[in-house]
Amino acid sequence: MYATDSLRIHSIESFGTHDGPGIRLVVFTQGCHFRCLYCANPDTWDLHQGSEISIDEIVRMAVAQKSFFGKKGGVTISGGEPTLQRLALLSLFKKLHAEGINAALDSNGKILNDEVKALLKETDYLLLDVKHINDEWHHLLTSVSNQSVLEVAAYREQTGKAMWLRYVLVPGYSDQEEYLHQLGEHFKHYKSIEKIEIQPYHQLGVHKWEALGKTYELAHVQPPNQECIDKTKNIFKMYFKEVVVN
Amino acid sequence: MEVITKTKAFTKGLWNSRIDVRNFIQTNLTPYEGDSSFLTGPTEATQQLWAICLEAMAYERANNGVVDIDTETISTITSHQAGYIEKSLEKIVGLQTDALLKRAMKPYGGVRIVEGAVKEKGLEMAERVKEIFNYTKDHNSGVFDAYDPEILNYRKQGVLTGLPDNYARGRIIGDYRRLALYGIDQLIEAKKADKLAINGEMTEHKIRLREEVSMQIKALEDIRTLGEMYGLQLNRPAENAQEAIQWVYMAYLAATKEQDGAAMSLGNVSAFIDIYIERDLQAGLLTEQEAQELIDHFVMKLRMIRHLRPGAYDQIFAGDPTWVTEAIGGQLTDGRTKVTKTAFRFLQTLYNLGASPEPNLTVLWSQALPEGFKNFCAKVSLDTSSIQYENDDLMRECRGTDDYGIACCVSHQEIGKRIQFFGARTNLAKTLLLAINEGKDEKDGTPILKNIPALQGEFLDYTQVMANFKLAMQQVAEVYARAMNIIHYCHDKYYYEKAQLAFIDTDPGIDIAYGAAGISIIADSLSAIRYAKVKPIRNEKGIAIDYQIEGEYPMFGNDNDKVDSLAQEVTQFFIETLKQHKTYKNANSTLSLLTITSNVMYGKMTGNTPDGRKAGEPFAPGANPMHGRDVNGAIASLNSVAKLDYRYALDGISNTMSLVPKSLGNNRNVQTENLVALLDGYFAKKAHHLNVNVLNRDMLMDAYENPEKYPQLTIRVSGYAVNFIRLTKAHQLEVITRTFHECM
Numbered sequence: 001m002y003a004t005d006s007l008r009i010h011s012i013e014s015f016g017t018h019d020g021p022g023i024r025l026v027v028f029t030q031g032c033h034f035r036c037l038y039c040a041n042p043d044t045w046d047l048h049q050g051s052e053i054s055i056d057e058i059v060r061m062a063v064a065q066k067s068f069f070g071k072k073g074g075v076t077i078s079g080g081e082p083t084l085q086r087l088a089l090l091s092l093f094k095k096l097h098a099e100g101i102n103a104a105l106d107s108n109g110k111i112l113n114d115e116v117k118a119l120l121k122e123t124d125y126l127l128l129d130v131k132h133i134n135d136e137w138h139h140l141l142t143s144v145s146n147q148s149v150l151e152v153a154a155y156r157e158q159t160g161k162a163m164w165l166r167y168v169l170v171p172g173y174s175d176q177e178e179y180l181h182q183l184g185e186h187f188k189h190y191k192s193i194e195k196i197e198i199q200p201y202h203q204l205g206v207h208k209w210e211a212l213g214k215t216y217e218l219a220h221v222q223p224p225n226q227e228c229i230d231k232t233k234n235i236f237k238m239y240f241k242e243v244v245v246n
Numbered sequence: 247m248e249v250i251t252k253t254k255a256f257t258k259g260l261w262n263s264r265i266d267v268r269n270f271i272q273t274n275l276t277p278y279e280g281d282s283s284f285l286t287g288p289t290e291a292t293q294q295l296w297a298i299c300l301e302a303m304a305y306e307r308a309n310n311g312v313v314d315i316d317t318e319t320i321s322t323i324t325s326h327q328a329g330y331i332e333k334s335l336e337k338i339v340g341l342q343t344d345a346l347l348k349r350a351m352k353p354y355g356g357v358r359i360v361e362g363a364v365k366e367k368g369l370e371m372a373e374r375v376k377e378i379f380n381y382t383k384d385h386n387s388g389v390f391d392a393y394d395p396e397i398l399n400y401r402k403q404g405v406l407t408g409l410p411d412n413y414a415r416g417r418i419i420g421d422y423r424r425l426a427l428y429g430i431d432q433l434i435e436a437k438k439a440d441k442l443a444i445n446g447e448m449t450e451h452k453i454r455l456r457e458e459v460s461m462q463i464k465a466l467e468d469i470r471t472l473g474e475m476y477g478l479q480l481n482r483p484a485e486n487a488q489e490a491i492q493w494v495y496m497a498y499l500a501a502t503k504e505q506d507g508a509a510m511s512l513g514n515v516s517a518f519i520d521i522y523i524e525r526d527l528q529a530g531l532l533t534e535q536e537a538q539e540l541i542d543h544f545v546m547k548l549r550m551i552r553h554l555r556p557g558a559y560d561q562i563f564a565g566d567p568t569w570v571t572e573a574i575g576g577q578l579t580d581g582r583t584k585v586t587k588t589a590f591r592f593l594q595t596l597y598n599l600g601a602s603p604e605p606n607l608t609v610l611w612s613q614a615l616p617e618g619f620k621n622f623c624a625k626v627s628l629d630t631s632s633i634q635y636e637n638d639d640l641m642r643e644c645r646g647t648d649d650y651g652i653a654c655c656v657s658h659q660e661i662g663k664r665i666q667f668f669g670a671r672t673n674l675a676k677t678l679l680l681a682i683n684e685g686k687d688e689k690d691g692t693p694i695l696k697n698i699p700a701l702q703g704e705f706l707d708y709t710q711v712m713a714n715f716k717l718a719m720q721q722v723a724e725v726y727a728r729a730m731n732i733i734h735y736c737h738d739k740y741y742y743e744k745a746q747l748a749f750i751d752t753d754p755g756i757d758i759a760y761g762a763a764g765i766s767i768i769a770d771s772l773s774a775i776r777y778a779k780v781k782p783i784r785n786e787k788g789i790a791i792d793y794q795i796e797g798e799y800p801m802f803g804n805d806n807d808k809v810d811s812l813a814q815e816v817t818q819f820f821i822e823t824l825k826q827h828k829t830y831k832n833a834n835s836t837l838s839l840l841t842i843t844s845n846v847m848y849g850k851m852t853g854n855t856p857d858g859r860k861a862g863e864p865f866a867p868g869a870n871p872m873h874g875r876d877v878n879g880a881i882a883s884l885n886s887v888a889k890l891d892y893r894y895a896l897d898g899i900s901n902t903m904s905l906v907p908k909s910l911g912n913n914r915n916v917q918t919e920n921l922v923a924l925l926d927g928y929f930a931k932k933a934h935h936l937n938v939n940v941l942n943r944d945m946l947m948d949a950y951e952n953p954e955k956y957p958q959l960t961i962r963v964s965g966y967a968v969n970f971i972r973l974t975k976a977h978q979l980e981v982i983t984r985t986f987h988e989c990m
């Protein structure tokens with residue numbers, strides 16, 4: 001169904017420092033099945049938009065910037081939702097590993113099938129976005145259930161490979177103390193989780209909604225204040241060994 | 247006598263039997279592999295002195311950029327009585343004139359320029375001084391007597407710009423350490439021996455050399471007198487750390503009293519000074535606090551260096567720079583690091599005295615530098631934006647020495663062994679327009695180049711344009727070489743740097759430093775012509791005044807070989823063309839891709855270009871990609887610049903990177919780690935130079951609107967750092983709009 005030797009992408013950031021460890025080449029893929037109310041990149045939703053880039057070209061770019069990666073850096077595939085193009089990614093990650101470059105995957109956890117499992121095996125860091133621990137709220141925020149997200153997390157835990165959780169903090173939507181605790185309880189025994197990253201909600205993507213003629217429903221929601229961020233951080237600290245505000 | 251009994255003797259070596267500071271360093275250095283935790287803050291005296299300096303600088307800004315000018319005296323090594331900031335507090339003494347920030351007239355570069363600069367400040371050059379130039383001649387008059395009409399035309403139309411033909415050329419770095427290690431008496435002895443050895447049949451070369459060495463000896467005698475004015479016995483070697491620093495500074499000070507070169511670097515003194523400090527620390531004669539105080543006071547003096555400049559000078563070199571460039575760190579060829587505790591102490595001045603563009607602290611970056619030093623450099627960059635980086639591994643490999651300084655912004659110079667003839671730069675983007683317009687100026691139609699064929703067809707044809715462009719570069723190179731030979735012949739004749747050359751080997755090797763501006767415009771223009779369709783819009787005289795671009799094309803700064811290779815090809819072609827010309831004193835021709843702040847001025851002087859840049863828009867600084875065209879982020883951008891081969895631009899390839907702190911990571915530790923990785927990564931690709939600005943756009947906007955709130959805000963601009971609020975408003979805006987590499 002999708003190409004295996006090329007990706008549809010939205011853009012490339014050669015100097016990524018917020019999506020996985022070290023300096024990273026971050027490729028933002030096109031296509032997503034979630035409809036997050038706060039999505040900063042609604043222009044990535046449509047799989048048929050964006051541009052096409054070959055796997056080999058991405059490998060070439062990664063090799064060209066390998067000297068910048070140091071001990072930690074590498075390549076991160078973000079989106080959109082990368083797993084929509086899992087076959088191409090599997091081949092990309094294998095090629096990166098052949099070049100001695102580590103691969104991270106930033107996913108919303110929508111899909112878990114054998115192909116995604118194979119991809120996760122080749123993934124050095126899974127950055128898993130947990131949008132909400134409560135399914136109803138998750139539905140409200142993203143228009144889909146969090147069932148698969150939790151399954152992906154559980155599967156990753158089984159494999160024992162590294163995982164970072166990412167949590168978008170939206171005042172009034174994902175900052176309820178009870179749910180923050182519930183999320184902590186759910187994951188506190190996970191050994192694969194190295195850290196959880198709080199991503200304070202921002203409105204920097206609003207103009208894209210307007211450009212696409214879509215209504216931005218969170219126009220009234222302000223970014224979380226320091227107090228809200230600190231509160232969340234302190235709660236997460238009770239459950240996770242490292243909590244980072246991104 | 248106490249000093250002699252307590253301190254241990256230096257390890258002997260070749261340096262005892264000849265003038266050889268490098269050998270002294272090799273045999274006595276204590277490399278430091280640790281971190282910055284030993285550093286100390288400013289002493290009471292340092293704070294008091296610096297407060298006086300800050301106040302004087304505030305007055306300087308309020309007073310049209312100048313505190314005072316001595317309009318009566320031609321500045322020489324001994325022209326002014328001793329001056330102090332506050333004598334009782336100063337550990338290191340010496341000012342250029344008898345008062346803090348008071349500027350002196352050095353008219354031998356061009357008396358009319360100096361006269362004008364004095365007038366601009368509402369003062370008048372003394373009649374007595376004007377009178378002198380009825381009987382003598384300056385460099386400027388010499389050059390214009392020798393210039394030909396073609397050079398004058400190139401100059402007037404802005405093809406050749408900023409040439410040092412009416413001001414001092416600068417760039418020569420004396421080995422000021424020699425004064426501390428040997429003292430005046432031994433240095434004079436050595437120079438006398440050199441002179442004696444220039445014998446036999448008298449060629450022009452030998453006659454000139456004998457005269458030069460005599461002038462150097464005279465300068466050394468004057469420096470001895472200068473020392474006496476301050477109660478210093480410079481005739482003998484320095485005996486302790488305080489003296490070593492004081493002696494080095496006196497040698498440098500003498501140079502800045504005699505010359506007002508655009509850039510007068512200090513060289514590479516930290517490892518040398520460290521040997522004396524280390525010895526005194528071992529002997530218990532000095533504490534860390536006192537050692538830091540010495541460096542703080544030294545650096546404070548370097549920050550107070552001033553030259554008298556005309557307003558027009560600001561166009562090319564904005565921000566009143568002096569380029570007291572000090573190279574720090576690097577590795578020795580034997581594999582040890584040259585990093586010492588004093589390397590740290592120099593960087594620490596940016597905390598103890600606050601951020602500052604001067605001295606222009608330049609870290610010689612090697613992959614092998616100790617981790618502790620790398621981390622400290624990154625931290626200082628994040629905190630102050632006041633340091634720049636150059637690739638030590640690359641320069642050691644290509645230039646074959648580990649004892650070098652950086653002349654001006656980015657140019658390698660072996661200390662005490664080689665010198666450099668500064669050549670400013672040619673406007674290469676304008677040269678491309680001449681290639682498209684049969685050799686005529688794109689703005690006023692003035693004929694400049696000869697025999698450039700008219701282009702055929704509705705669209706620009708890559709093969710035709712490239713062929714014309716090469717013809718154009720050949721003609722420009724020929725005229726450029728002629729101009730440079732005239733300039734440096736005359737500079738030697740009328741404004742010889744005797745105080746600096748006194749600290750350099752007799753008959754040193756010479757690099758002639760050509761320069762080119764606009765390489766990224768060239769690359770993008772040629773790429774557009776080759777990979778898209780570019781239609782020139784011609785006026786009634788047939789001159790292309792604008793361009794329509796149809797289709798997509800790769801742009802420089804995105805790690806795309808298709809376009810990056812065009813920049814490489816043009817650079818290589820231009821230096822190879824320049825090298826075909828004879829040079830004065832058989833200098834070795836080199837090229838820089840550097841603009842300093844003149845990228846704004848080049849923009850104003852250059853019409854629309856085929857890459858879509860509009861007339862008047864600034865060039866990118868140095869070898870930077872054009873603003874906003876490097877869409878794949880900072881590393882792809884760095885990779886493109888790294889592809890420019892240093893061997894074809896040995897005078898330096900300048901790149902300026904502006905980052906907001908957040909883009910380096912989400913906390914200080916991560917930011918430091920990533921900045922180190924970034925520098926390691928860039929220089930592993932054999933890139934040459936990087937300015938790192940870690941800034942906040944909001945902060946710059948605020949500084950633009952409220953300059954008084956940011957008296958010390960420093961930013962790095964294409965090879966050197968400037969005080970932001972001393973830039974013109976146009977330059978400030980240019981800096982703000984320049985690509986900030988922000989993450990998504």
Ligand code: SF4
Binds near residue numbers: 032041
């Ligand atoms: S998962 Fe990411 S890309 Fe998809 S809608 Fe949500 S925020 Fe946007």
